[in-house]
Amino acid sequence: MRFIRRGALPGAALVLALVAPAALGQGSTVDEIAKYRAALQDGNPAELWEARGEDLWKQKRGPKNAALERCDLGLGAGVVKGAYAQLPKYFADADRVMDLETRIVWCMVTLQGYTEADAKKGPFGGPDRKSDMEAYVAYVTSESRGIKMNVALRHPKEEEAYRLGEKMFYFRGGTHDFACATCHGEDAKRIRLQDLPNLTQTAGAQKAYTTWPAYRVSQGELRTFQWRLNDCFRQQRFPELVFASEASIALTTFLAKNANGAAFDAPAIKR
Amino acid sequence: MRFRYLTWALTAALAAPAILIGCATAPSDAEVAAKATAVLKASFMEQGQAKLDRLVQDDTQKTCSEYAGKAPPKDIAERIEKANLAAIKWPADGKLVGDWKNGERIAQEGRGMQYSDDPKGPVGANCYACHRLAPQEVSYGTIGPSLYQFGKVRGYTDDMRKYAYGKVYNAEAYSACSNMPRFGHKGILSEQQVKDVVALLMDPDSPVNK
Numbered sequence: 285m286r287f288i289r290r291g292a293l294p295g296a297a298l299v300l301a302l303v304a305p306a307a308l309g310q311g312s313t314v315d316e317i318a319k320y321r322a323a324l325q326d327g328n329p330a331e332l333w334e335a336r337g338e339d340l341w342k343q344k345r346g347p348k349n350a351a352l353e354r355c356d357l358g359l360g361a362g363v364v365k366g367a368y369a370q371l372p373k374y375f376a377d378a379d380r381v382m383d384l385e386t387r388i389v390w391c392m393v394t395l396q397g398y399t400e401a402d403a404k405k406g407p408f409g410g411p412d413r414k415s416d417m418e419a420y421v422a423y424v425t426s427e428s429r430g431i432k433m434n435v436a437l438r439h440p441k442e443e444e445a446y447r448l449g450e451k452m453f454y455f456r457g458g459t460h461d462f463a464c465a466t467c468h469g470e471d472a473k474r475i476r477l478q479d480l481p482n483l484t485q486t487a488g489a490q491k492a493y494t495t496w497p498a499y500r501v502s503q504g505e506l507r508t509f510q511w512r513l514n515d516c517f518r519q520q521r522f523p524e525l526v527f528a529s530e531a532s533i534a535l536t537t538f539l540a541k542n543a544n545g546a547a548f549d550a551p552a553i554k555r
Numbered sequence: 556m557r558f559r560y561l562t563w564a565l566t567a568a569l570a571a572p573a574i575l576i577g578c579a580t581a582p583s584d585a586e587v588a589a590k591a592t593a594v595l596k597a598s599f600m601e602q603g604q605a606k607l608d609r610l611v612q613d614d615t616q617k618t619c620s621e622y623a624g625k626a627p628p629k630d631i632a633e634r635i636e637k638a639n640l641a642a643i644k645w646p647a648d649g650k651l652v653g654d655w656k657n658g659e660r661i662a663q664e665g666r667g668m669q670y671s672d673d674p675k676g677p678v679g680a681n682c683y684a685c686h687r688l689a690p691q692e693v694s695y696g697t698i699g700p701s702l703y704q705f706g707k708v709r710g711y712t713d714d715m716r717k718y719a720y721g722k723v724y725n726a727e728a729y730s731a732c733s734n735m736p737r738f739g740h741k742g743i744l745s746e747q748q749v750k751d752v753v754a755l756l757m758d759p760d761s762p763v764n765k
Contacts, residue, residue, distance in 0.1 A: 456620045460736040463624075
């Protein structure tokens with residue numbers, strides 16, 4: 285219980301309710317959690333975010349009263365289908381590598397006339413405030429469901445982002461000497477009862493990356509990959525990862541590329 | 556067949572200059588590492604108790620990062636272990652073993668040092684996140700080895716108490732580039748808290764040794 289932090293209590297209570305009668309040992313506990321996860325798959329509230337995101341995507345908004353429908357996510361202006369499965373990528377108009385969230389910010393600025401600061405405001409929703417960004421991401425990613433991950437690294441800046449992301453993955457720091465690799469560098473490890481994907485291996489990276497974004501039952505929110513990285517670094521005891529920062533894009537490039545070949549399968553649902 | 560050969564030859568002829576350009580412009584591993592560090596520092600903001608100085612690496616962190624999850628060569632490992640061993644502050648009163656009940660609380664406590672945590676505490680070691688300890692706790696992780704019956708198996712000796720204290724205080728003194736935090740060295744736990752965790756491992760009355 286104590287290890288599950290910040291807002292995770294409803295989910296933790298559910299897990300415990302299932303675990304308590306069956307606390308015969310480790311094996312049965314893990315089995316029960318697997319059953320709980322399987323039960324979650326029946327109906328995913330992420331659909332609400334997808335629908336809201338699609339609606340917002342097509343609305344005329346911002347100082348220029350324009351819709352994001354003409355946003356070029358890498359497959360041409362207005363093409364959403366399959367776009368997420370080949371992100372992050374290099375965009376010539378911005379002359380840099382962008383992940384989905386960064387590209388949406390770019391389109392909000394160039395098409396809708398928002399300031400960059402306004403476009404980056406409130407990327408993660410909370411109990412009293414829904415995030416438009418999470419809705420946009422839910423909609424766009426849902427349009428890549430079933431499509432194979434294909435992050436190409438054709439441009440030198442894409443190659444550079446990948447190499448930077450790899451270095452960052454192994455960067456130890458903070459009070460606890462943690463790197464991403466501390467928890468995600470070996471097969472079949474757990475924190476408490478939480479299975480940890482090995483993100484340095486194809487199978488682990490594929491399984492993890494293709495199931496974000498996800499509706500988090502314990503938080504009642506749809507969480508994006510930017511949020512996933514942000515919250516990992518919080519637990520690493522690092523300062524706060526800036527939304528859509530260069531490091532976040534580099535790490536995403538590293539992890540997305542490692543997931544190549546697997547069919548994208550999100551927005552998912554997780555405890 | 557001839558056609559395929561021609562295709563190969565053409566591909567090779569076209570690829571050769573590209574490879575040369577690639578070699579000429581691709582940055583070295585050290586250059587990428589230096590840039591990654593700089594980009595990281597520009598990509599974080601201080602939040603709560605987590606200031607940007609947490610991204611400033613000491614020699615151990617920097618060196619271990621370079622080996623990217625693999626064990627460093629023997630001479631490097633020895634350098635890291637020697638420096639960390641020399642940095643251990645042993646208790647002035649000579650007592651290494653505290654109260655195992657407090658140790659169990661510290662081993663269970665996951666809070667501490669995150670920017671979302673109260674800077675006034677509590678701060679735990681969250682041992683169960685990675686280790687099996689007392690058998691009553693079934694929610695344990697597997698990043699570290701099982702420590703169940705730690706003292707019972709190894710013997711309740713002075714040497715083992717000293718090792719347990721040193722290991723909890725600074726794991727890098729015994730195993731270079733270990734995944735385990737340096738709880739005493741980095742000021743995560745107080746001297747008394749380290750002693751209490753040692754008691755959880757080394758007191759014959761601790762549930763760990765039952």
